[in-house]
Amino acid sequence: MIGETTSLPALPDARAEWKNYFAFVKRPALPERAAPIGAPGLRALGRMLVLDLAIMLVLVSAALAALVVGVDLPETALAGLDINLQLALMVVVVAPLAEETIFRGWLSGRPGHVLALLALLMAGTTAAVLAESAVGHQAASSVALAFAGGIVLGAIALFAFRRHNAIGWFRAIFPLLFWLSAMGFASIHLLNYEEGSLAILLPLVLPQFVLGTILAYLRVNYGLWSCILLHAAHNGLILGIVALAAGFEA
Template sequence: MSGQVSSPEPSKVTPNSPASLEPSAIPAEWRRFGAFLRSPALPEKAAPFSLSSLRAVVVIFGLDLAAMSVIIGTAILIFSFGYELPSNKLAELELGLPIILLIVVGAPLFEEIGFRGWLAGRPAHVWPLIIIGAAAFGLPLLVGQGRPLIVGGGLIIALIAAIILAWRLWGRTPFKFFSRYFGWFYALSTLAFAVVHLSNYDDANPAFLLLVIPQAVAGLLFGYTRVQYGLWASILLHALHNGTFIALAMMGKSAA
């Protein structure tokens, strides 16, 4: 994986690329993603919100569905030989409205902010998340778990400080070191996203990384979408991804 900044041409959104859902536009976007994987490069800025960008997200979602279909098909083949996976905690959830909203709306929002909100490498994105992260993990250690009001107040102050800092830093270009080593940051965000999902399995450990191949593939797509089209786009793609699997799970339970 190259960490160098290559020509920005594959990263640009041209009027002819994702402007329609014609058959020719679909493989074109998929080829751009393939070129991005071969040499990840951070664009100068993400494409602005537009109908063209929205259609691009739909095209990438199609690639996501194709990739997940291959992974699920392979898993079914493996299961046919008698292999059993560790118990998945998500399979035990009662899919009521609060859980569905958490998975389809809450998880995409918070996971994209946490795992890819900083991936643009801009000071206005990186420093506020560092402040919030430091407060979220540091305050409980400093004051203890028995003082929720102090921890909650500190988090509110940290959030306000992060918003003010983001406003002050808005419009600044990405850190030079971040652009230079973007490939490594892209890989790190994808790996972290996948490894965290090991917690969905009972008795899982890092040796079971094959279990989170779907999350790794999804993370690659989410990261690409985030830097090309913006954080809103990766949140939407993530929501579509989760919503599809929730719908399939509900259909499976109804059929059973």
């Protein structure tokens, strides 16, 4: 099934799902379309969440072992922050929606999805320029208008190309795009650290790199909704652990 260009058939159990994921990572291949929203996608989401948590447990254990032997690891941006509703919404809702759109929304290779992302990126660039050149309410209005225009153009692209499958050249270079997506997703999380050498920080974003491959697998095989939900669940569990740890320290 990996290497085919049709959508992924329903897999019978978690073992088959994980085997398919590892085959996908070994030889990334892009199907024509993701499976439609339904029970197979929900089951895959649950299976991949279990795998994600198992891998994260191994990586966190390695980090704890490093601390035990005296390695000084830098703190993340979450350290010292008050866990409140606003932070929870940012981490569990806003971040998954934004990051999945930017890093994996276009991984389908379908022209509507690629053009929609380009429209949003252009809107973001325009908004940044307008924010620099205007002040006060004028700046806010200009930024809002730029983003609204990007959303409208993106929606038009999605509708106009809704029946198109993945672009041929995109499928040909999909393995490269898959790895660039995972590396870009991991790299952006370097911003979670205010200090530390690259030699220390790169291993610390390995969890995000692995998560990026899992999310990409879900995205191209089951749809954008599935990787958004798994990303939200992952972030929610991490935030919950941080909140519990802070409660014990208090």
